[in-house]
Amino acid sequence: MMQTFDLEAEGLRALNTALQAQTRETNQTSWQVLNPKGAHAVAVGLDAPIDVQVKGSTGYYCGGMNKQATIRVAGSVGPGAAENMMSGRIIVEGDASQYAGATGHGGMLVIKGNAASRCGISMKGIDIVVHGNIGHMSAFMAQSGTLVVCGDAGDALGDSLYEARLFVRGSVQSLGADCVEKDMRPEHIELLRGLLEAGECDAKPEEFKRYGSARKLYNFDIDNAGDY
Numbered sequence: 001m002m003q004t005f006d007l008e009a010e011g012l013r014a015l016n017t018a019l020q021a022q023t024r025e026t027n028q029t030s031w032q033v034l035n036p037k038g039a040h041a042v043a044v045g046l047d048a049p050i051d052v053q054v055k056g057s058t059g060y061y062c063g064g065m066n067k068q069a070t071i072r073v074a075g076s077v078g079p080g081a082a083e084n085m086m087s088g089r090i091i092v093e094g095d096a097s098q099y100a101g102a103t104g105h106g107g108m109l110v111i112k113g114n115a116a117s118r119c120g121i122s123m124k125g126i127d128i129v130v131h132g133n134i135g136h137m138s139a140f141m142a143q144s145g146t147l148v149v150c151g152d153a154g155d156a157l158g159d160s161l162y163e164a165r166l167f168v169r170g171s172v173q174s175l176g177a178d179c180v181e182k183d184m185r186p187e188h189i190e191l192l193r194g195l196l197e198a199g200e201c202d203a204k205p206e207e208f209k210r211y212g213s214a215r216k217l218y219n220f221d222i223d224n225a226g227d228y
Contacts (some may be wrong), residue, residue: 005033030055031052051070058075127195157172
């Protein structure tokens, strides 16, 4: 049976307390959050295999530190959505503001609209699928995980990148320091096919280009000083 929570009437603290109290053994697995009205920190710190449907747009840090839960936002999200996410899934039906998925360690973030600047900054294992475009400095210092962009990418994509994988179907305004285009091999096509399917996107993996680290900035080298 779905649990319905009116955020305007009952308050954010009560919502997060109720959601965070759920455990792996809970029988309250389906939740619906009404009237979010741009509230910050909605459904943060969850650690149970529950489904949470947020009926409207949210503010800062929606779904932050998520673990196990599936959170679907029927609207747009403010800065820092899915920040430090560990596992589970977050699906945003609208757009995402800056640094979506920042420092994410695992799980999947799906953005069906566009994402602003610094999408996936310092990502550490999360998979991010953006159906639209992303802004500048996305995947800055990304360490691991995958960023899939079905639209265009802004300036300085993948600046100071480590071992994260980047796939872009559209144009890239510019690449950041140490980020280069790489060959798209069969194993990358298959990886991308699975991510697109999981991300509820019907784009064809053969239409994408792959980008990754040139591995010149791992250690300081005086010959590369101008790139730091």
